[in-house]
Amino acid sequence: MSCGAVSPDGALKRAAPGFADIDWSRPWFAQVAARGVRWQQAALRGAAQQLREMNADAGSAVITTGRGKRLTFIPQDELPPGTAYEAHIAATGCVPTRHNLHDFFNALTWFQFPRIKAALSARGSAAVDALGIGPTRGDTRDALTVFDENAVLFACSDPALSTALQAFSWKTLFVAQRAAWDERCEVRCFGHALLEKLVTPYKACTGHAWIVEVPSAYFTWTRAARDSFLDDTVARVLLEGAGFSSQMFAPLPVLGIPGWWADNETESFYDDASVFRSGRRSRVAPDGKIAASKVGQAVAASLVSAGEGEESPDSTGQGDG
Known part of the structure; x- marks a missing residue:
């Protein structure tokens, strides 16, 4: 597990969990463990290796996003400024991905439940098309x-x-x-x-x-x-x-x-x-x-x-x- 660190006031603060902290024996991870273990090893080697492993699987799985585009994972910084995350995925098939646990599990879910993820992508992008990007996301996008x-x-x-x-x-x-x-x-x-x-x-x-x-x-x-x-x-x-x-x-x-x-x-x-x-x-x-x-x-x-x-x-x- 991640080690803790002592703050200036003497309080023990735990470091944020990382890839090495995933315990694949937990029952809630059983559904994604087979692929997850392999991706974890790639992620521990670095961001480029993680994306390479994800895209190798995407290339053979033929998963499509909300508008029928082939699923691909790209670095987060390739998301064009001012572009809605959901709309970009639906339009291009490219999922902006950071080298962290949050996006790691997001990618795993695309393989576990690809049709649900594509449906969420389709509805989210449709909401953006209808309402645009504003200060609030709207009820539908909030629910999605x-x-x-x-x-x-x-x-x-x-x-x-x-x-x-x-x-x-x-x-x-x-x-x-x-x-x-x-x-x-x-x-x-x-x-x-x-x-x-x-x-x-x-x-x-x-x-x-x-x-x-x-x-x-x-x-x-x-x-x-x-x-x-x-x-x-x-x-x-x-x-x-x-x-x-x-x-x-x-x-x-x-x-x-x-x-x-x-x-x-x-x-x-x-x-x-x-x-x-x-x-x-x-x-x-x-x-x-x-x-x-x-x-x-x-x-x-x-x-x-x-x-x-x-x-x-x-x-x-x-x-x-």
């Missing part, structure tokens, strides 16, 4: 950024589990229904800022959950088949669904997921109300059902504001050029 940076995909075949997530019923979801995990629900980390934070995990680390309804048979499929289903389903909804906004996520403290953190084997782990919150507004409608919006047939989402999560609307560090 929250998804890109901090989303987790909550794949679920049991509506009762989705209801528990939306209702902040943490002990139902994580304790009473513990055996349901990997049999009726599971989580895939999508947001690259979330993956970056999980290099040095902490209890309050929270993702924005996008609920994906899956068939029961999903949990018998291979990991590759599951990922392909999620990629296709979510991308289709992102491109076709109306009313996409930051309100369409449910907060999910990811270290509460069974099997993801040793401390959560003890029920009292979930008694920490600063992490496992009761929610800011009631989720239960007069008929006793959870109040939720649903976009398309495959995705349900709770009525949660983006402010309840951890990422700001523009946490990419890329800005608008």
Whole structure:
């Protein structure tokens, strides 16, 4: 792990985590570990070597961005001044990339869920085309950024589990229904800022959950088949669904997921109300059902504001050029 340094006032300050700090045995990295280990070794040798390794994979994978351009990774300083990050990717296929963990995980996600990333690129660039670049990003671009940076995909075949997530019923979801995990629900980390934070995990680390309804048979499929289903389903909804906004996520403290953190084997782990919150507004409608919006047939989402999560609307560090 990175070493700490003593500041002038005597306080111990930890150095920012780097490529050498990634522990690929963590369950949240399992989905990208095979490629990630190889890229990590290249990144440790330098920025040019990292880009070379990424582009070698891009050249053989035939991944396209929002407007059908072949995916390529370029140095950050090749992004033209005044050009919107999303629009540049959609128009050219070139993803401006810095030599840091944030952009490292962003690139890995392009290979893990290429259709979702392309859909985000397409919608983001369309929003720029419609509204231009201004002092604020607008609701749609804010929501797209929250998804890109901090989303987790909550794949679920049991509506009762989705209801528990939306209702902040943490002990139902994580304790009473513990055996349901990997049999009726599971989580895939999508947001690259979330993956970056999980290099040095902490209890309050929270993702924005996008609920994906899956068939029961999903949990018998291979990991590759599951990922392909999620990629296709979510991308289709992102491109076709109306009313996409930051309100369409449910907060999910990811270290509460069974099997993801040793401390959560003890029920009292979930008694920490600063992490496992009761929610800011009631989720239960007069008929006793959870109040939720649903976009398309495959995705349900709770009525949660983006402010309840951890990422700001523009946490990419890329800005608008």
